[in-house]
Amino acid sequence: MLIIIIILVCILIFTNLSYYLPGFLGAMTLYILFRNVFFRLTEEKKWNKPLVSLLFILITVIFIVFPAWGLISYITPQLTNLVGDKNDIVKNFNSIKNYVESVPILKSVDLSEEALLNALQKLTKYLPSILNSIAEVGVNLLVALFVLYFMLVNAKRMESTIYHAIPFSQQSKQELWTEVNMMVRSNAIGIPILALCQGFVAVLGYWLLGVENPIFWGGMTAISTIIPVLGTMTVYVPLSIFLLANGQVGNGIGLLVYGFVVIGGIDNVLRFTILKTLGNVPPLITVFGVLLGLKLFGMLGVIFGPLILSSVGVLLKVYSNEYGKSSPNRDNEPQIPT
Numbered sequence: 265m266l267i268i269i270i271i272l273v274c275i276l277i278f279t280n281l282s283y284y285l286p287g288f289l290g291a292m293t294l295y296i297l298f299r300n301v302f303f304r305l306t307e308e309k310k311w312n313k314p315l316v317s318l319l320f321i322l323i324t325v326i327f328i329v330f331p332a333w334g335l336i337s338y339i340t341p342q343l344t345n346l347v348g349d350k351n352d353i354v355k356n357f358n359s360i361k362n363y364v365e366s367v368p369i370l371k372s373v374d375l376s377e378e379a380l381l382n383a384l385q386k387l388t389k390y391l392p393s394i395l396n397s398i399a400e401v402g403v404n405l406l407v408a409l410f411v412l413y414f415m416l417v418n419a420k421r422m423e424s425t426i427y428h429a430i431p432f433s434q435q436s437k438q439e440l441w442t443e444v445n446m447m448v449r450s451n452a453i454g455i456p457i458l459a460l461c462q463g464f465v466a467v468l469g470y471w472l473l474g475v476e477n478p479i480f481w482g483g484m485t486a487i488s489t490i491i492p493v494l495g496t497m498t499v500y501v502p503l504s505i506f507l508l509a510n511g512q513v514g515n516g517i518g519l520l521v522y523g524f525v526v527i528g529g530i531d532n533v534l535r536f537t538i539l540k541t542l543g544n545v546p547p548l549i550t551v552f553g554v555l556l557g558l559k560l561f562g563m564l565g566v567i568f569g570p571l572i573l574s575s576v577g578v579l580l581k582v583y584s585n586e587y588g589k590s591s592p593n594r595d596n597e598p599q600i601p602t
Contacts, residue, residue, distance in 0.1 A: 283400070473519045489531075
């Protein structure tokens with residue numbers, strides 16, 4: 265009966281505070297990133313806990329909030345101007361349509377006016393949710409910083425309470441913490457590093473190959489890194505087709521090659537160097553975890569989606585530790601026939 269009451273109360277709290285869930289998840293992410301440094305400053309060097317907490321909040325505002333706000337402030341008017349000029353849109357669309365129809369391989373692509381109208385109608389359905397999500401991000405950002413302060417100030421007591429509340433063995437608790445720490449760090453640090461590097465390389469390539477407004481398209485390329493499977497291809501492939509359709513054959517082919525080799529190559533290089541040291545996360549968990557997380561939590565789902573997906577394997581391991589039959593000599597276990 266007590267377990268049922270606990271579950272019902274948790275469901276009641278979750279359903280009524282779900283709007284602020286991204287803020288709590290953001291605070292959790294920042295706490296995990298700052299945790300080790302916070303303990304080093306407050307326990308080894310005896311710094312004041314509230315002041316150190318405020319210092320980390322200030323660092324968050326300077327290095328995360330301001331750059332994100334600057335990027336949004338730059339991209340939003342550019343995107344508004346791009347979408348607002350209907351004559352320019354029709355002109356560019358017709359040039360791409362004529363080019364696609366002239367290429368035998370691309371003839372099956374539907375670029376009729378009906379298809380364009382359907383695509384625009386689907387896009388307009390998402391505009392209210394996008395505007396609401398911008399307001400939601402602002403509110404949850406304040407919630408994240410507010411919660412982060414109290415998480416840091418009461419870090420030891422909070423961790424001790426959570427540790428004793430989890431009804432597992434010490435080994436299982438350690439495996440849970442290791443998985444959460446690895447997934448949060450690899451995504452919270454790795455994804456921005458990947459986006460910045462690919463965005464910078466994209467700006468350079470767009471500028472050299474004659475793409476108009478290379479900084480804007482470089483920013484869009486950086487943002488597109490969170491798109492599962494296709495990623496930055498959603499930006500540089502249409503730009504290449506646009507250059508080809510306007511008679512810039514050399515630049516169009518060059519951008520296509522540059523995108524696949526350099527922009528896409530940066531992704532592979534970083535995943536096998538920097539990102540692997542942060543946490544060797546399987547690619548399938550990352551891809552499908554991002555799809556799951558974006559649907560559940562919005563932008564923060566990029567971090568917590570893979571964590572939720574990988575938690576299935578961790579919980580199975582915990583179940584094996586708590587209730588399974590383990591053998592100290594695993595060499596005597598039966599082998600799966602090949």
